[in-house]
Amino acid sequence: MDCDRTAKLLPDYWQGALSTRDGELVRAHLKTCAACQELEALGEGLAHLSPEHPSPALRRRFQAMLDAYEEGRGEASQFSSSHSGPFEWRPSWLWMRPAVSMGAAALLLLVVGFLAGRYLNDAHSQQEIAAMQSDLINMRQLVVLSMLQQDSASQRLQGVTWSTRQPQADPKILGALLHTLRYDSSVDVRLAALDALSRYGDQTQVRQGLTDALESQQSPLVQVELIDLLVQWRDRGAVEQLHKIERDPDVDPAVRNRARQAIDQLS
Amino acid sequence: MTRPVPDEELMMLVRGGQGDMLGVLFDRYQVPLFSLYSKLTGDRAASEDLVQEVFVRILKYRRSYRPGTAFRPWLYKIARNAHVDQARRRRPELEFQPEMVPPAPHHDQAAASEQEALLHRALLELPEAKREVLLLSRFQGLPYGEIAELTGCQVAAVKVRVHRALQELREIFLRLGGARANRGVAGVNHGL
Numbered sequence: 001m002d003c004d005r006t007a008k009l010l011p012d013y014w015q016g017a018l019s020t021r022d023g024e025l026v027r028a029h030l031k032t033c034a035a036c037q038e039l040e041a042l043g044e045g046l047a048h049l050s051p052e053h054p055s056p057a058l059r060r061r062f063q064a065m066l067d068a069y070e071e072g073r074g075e076a077s078q079f080s081s082s083h084s085g086p087f088e089w090r091p092s093w094l095w096m097r098p099a100v101s102m103g104a105a106a107l108l109l110l111v112v113g114f115l116a117g118r119y120l121n122d123a124h125s126q127q128e129i130a131a132m133q134s135d136l137i138n139m140r141q142l143v144v145l146s147m148l149q150q151d152s153a154s155q156r157l158q159g160v161t162w163s164t165r166q167p168q169a170d171p172k173i174l175g176a177l178l179h180t181l182r183y184d185s186s187v188d189v190r191l192a193a194l195d196a197l198s199r200y201g202d203q204t205q206v207r208q209g210l211t212d213a214l215e216s217q218q219s220p221l222v223q224v225e226l227i228d229l230l231v232q233w234r235d236r237g238a239v240e241q242l243h244k245i246e247r248d249p250d251v252d253p254a255v256r257n258r259a260r261q262a263i264d265q266l267s
Numbered sequence: 268m269t270r271p272v273p274d275e276e277l278m279m280l281v282r283g284g285q286g287d288m289l290g291v292l293f294d295r296y297q298v299p300l301f302s303l304y305s306k307l308t309g310d311r312a313a314s315e316d317l318v319q320e321v322f323v324r325i326l327k328y329r330r331s332y333r334p335g336t337a338f339r340p341w342l343y344k345i346a347r348n349a350h351v352d353q354a355r356r357r358r359p360e361l362e363f364q365p366e367m368v369p370p371a372p373h374h375d376q377a378a379a380s381e382q383e384a385l386l387h388r389a390l391l392e393l394p395e396a397k398r399e400v401l402l403l404s405r406f407q408g409l410p411y412g413e414i415a416e417l418t419g420c421q422v423a424a425v426k427v428r429v430h431r432a433l434q435e436l437r438e439i440f441l442r443l444g445g446a447r448a449n450r451g452v453a454g455v456n457h458g459l
Contacts, residue, residue, distance in 0.1 A: 011429040015410065042437055045386050046405035054301040058315045062293050062322055069286050069326055143291055146271050158294060165287065 001025040006036045014043060141170055148176050153186040160192040169200050178209035187219045194225055201233040211238045214245065220252040227255075227262045236266050274338035282329045292338075293322055299407065300346055306402055309391045313353065320349045340413050343403075347417055354395075389440040397432035404429050 006029045012018045013026050030036055140162070147159025160180065163173050180193040200206040210226055217223045223245070230238040245251050245259040274295070280288040297318055304314035324345050325332075332341060390398050403409045403417070404425070411429075415422045 007434065008426075008430050010433070011404070011411070011426040014405070039433055039437055042386075042440060043405055043433060045382070046390075046401055047408070049302075049306065049383060049386065049406050051298050052302045052305045052311075053298055054311075054315050054318060058297065058301070058318060059293075061315075061319055062297075063290070065319065065323060065326075066286055066289060142272050143277075143288075150271075162291075 001029045003029075003033060003036055006030070006033070007039055010039060010043060014047070140165070141172055144173050145176055148180055153189055156180065156184065156186070156189045157192055160189065160196050164196050164199070169203055171205065174200060174203065174205055174209075178206070178213065181209070181222075182213045182216055187221060190217075190219065190222050191225060194222065194229065198229055201229075207233065207235055207237065211235070211241050214238065214241050220255045223252070223255045224258050227258050231262045231265050234266065239263055239266050242266070274342075275336070278325075278329075278332055278338050278341075279334060281325065282332050286326060289322060289325060292325075292342075296342060300342075303346070303402055303407055304350065306387065306390060306406065307350065307395070307398060309387075317346070317349055317353060320353070321346050324349060340416060343409070343413070343417055385440065385444050389436055389443055392439045392443075393432060393436055397428065397435060400425065400428045401432045401436065 006026055009018060009022060009026050013023065018026065030040055144159050144163045147155055147162060150156055150159070160177065163177055174197070177193045177197050181190055181197065184190050184193065194210075197206050197210065207230075210230060214223065214226050214230070217226060227242065230242075242259045242263050246256050246263065248256070251259075272291070274292060277288045277291050281292070300318050300321060301314050304317045305311055308314055308317075321342070325342070328345070332338075390401070393401070400414065400418070403414050404411065409417075411422050411425045414425045418425070
């Protein structure tokens with residue numbers, strides 16, 4: 001195979017679209033031809049260019065745009081709900097003379113037809129949106145659960161942030177957050193999970209989960225935060241666990257000290 | 268591991284009025300889009316504006332997203348249109364400036380960074396259409412079929428463009444690098 005043919009086949013070679021025979025011919029030629037190696041190396045170089053990251057300001061700008069959009073939608077729906085309904089409008093042209101009103105009536109028929117069409121379309125899309133909204137809770141749940149299981153800590157952090165956007169406590173998400181609090185390898189993610197869980201002091205599942213997490217927690221930072229939260233919730237069920245920590249010589253002295261204070265506060 | 272929610276499902280929710288779901292798509296695509304724009308234009312500030320513009324357009328035209336449409340090609344179509352519109356408003360040719368080369372990655376060795384900087388510079392000297400087809404196919408890994416749809420030409424024509432653009436890139440790369448590039452080009456993929 002010559003250089004010209006090899007160069008023409010490289011695009012397919014890179015995307016694995018060559019026949020086995022052509023692939024072998026290209027590979028064989030590349031072994032012996034420095035000029036084609038250069039081309040191939042350039043193509044590989046392009047494929048491995050470093051990704052570039054925008055400044056954090058971009059995410060903030062995007063969020064501001066999204067918030068403005070959501071706010072706009074909120075105002076729009078408020079506006080439409082302040083009207084009593086599409087059929088309660090009282091037209092002011094009824095006093096018109098017959099000749100004028102004939103033309104006006106014809107025009108009105110057109111307008112009514114147009115509006116009715118739009119109204120029906122809106123009703124249809126409202127139904128569509130309602131159907132989607134019924135799936136939305138599941139979808140949010142899925143988004144959060146999948147994010148909490150990603151390899152990258154920053155994605156798991158995003159998952160925790162998304163979990164706080166849930167309008168109501170969802171047992172599956174609370175379970176996933178408690179799991180994150182106990183087992184996540186990143187202290188930052190564990191702290192974020194604890195922060196997210198702090199809104200659910202009224203949930204037995206969460207209070208019990210926090211006490212259990214105290215038992216297995218290794219990071220002094222997270223331990224102290226956990227104890228603070230349990231004290232804030234006046235959770236006497238945690239006292240037994242706090243005693244264990246206070247007596248455990250392997251636990252960081254500052255944490256043991258905080259546990260001692262917490263026992264006094266809860267007793 | 269739970270599978271990530273497909274882009275298409277998220278976009279259907281955005282289409283239905285759930286704007287906040289666009290945040291997930293933004294988090295998925297802001298780096299690929301920004302990287303593409305940045306390497307295409309050499310202008311980081313303009314690239315951030317373009318990424319923002321893409322997501323504004325998605326919200327604006329969300330109803331035009333049809334169920335069953337693959338999200339990524341649809342997104343790239345919007346991204347390409349945003350870039351074309353912006354280019355019309357801006358000066359036609361952008362002179363190369365040293366700050367157009369993105370900051371070197373922390374982990375890379377000096378030689379690898381130098382090769383990558385040279386490659387960026389060579390890319391910016393290519394005519395834009397050739398730069399685009401190389402970035403889409405090699406850097407972004409888009410299949411030729413998708414690029415053909417995006418640019419409105421045949422798949423075979425896309426491959427020819429890749430081939431020609433690469434030949435031209437090599438000439439620029441060698442010219443810029445001189446003797447140093449002659450030594451380094453064969454190792455560019457190892458060094459990067």
